[in-house]
Amino acid sequence: METIILLTGNVKYNITLDPGVWIFDDRKVDLTTYFDSEKKSENLIEKYTKEVSAHWDREIKEGAIIPPTTQSEKKFKKTEILNGTFGIHFHDFLKHSSPTQDAKNLKIVTTTETVVISLQEAFDAILGFSLNGKPLKEDGPVHFYFGDGSNRHNPIKGITKFIIE
Known part of the structure; x- marks a missing residue:
């Protein structure tokens, strides 16, 4: 299956969208809680x-002291990434x-x-790109969720291209 998606048209x-690198993007959102949380424009x-x-x-106040929790925070982040279900806002693209x-x-x-x-x-x-820590290979590479979450249980899957008309 193709993992690159083109955004073309008018x-x-x-x-060129490559969902494989979005796991490292700070703009990613946790899809397990995103649609349940209160939306506020920041x-x-x-x-x-x-x-x-x-x-x-x-x-x-504290100076540049590295807290002793740094290692446990890194481990938590790694576990979160390896097990998380993530998406990214489409508006930036x-x-x-x-x-x-x-x-x-x-x-x-x-x-x-x-x-x-x-x-x-x-x-x-x-755009959902990860389910339980794994890339969306079967019906991916991304799932399309409306911003209001109306299709959160049945997203648009198997996307190959976006065309702006």
């Missing part, structure tokens, strides 16, 4: 400022492809059908 830049600058501020405060002004829809081409959705729905979507 875009300024064609994008201001990325505000989030960054809070994180840097907290780090700065800790440095001032769509944004980087720079859809043209007249682009209105996204055509999702699968091995069995073609599904057409609005570009706005696509911007809210999540």
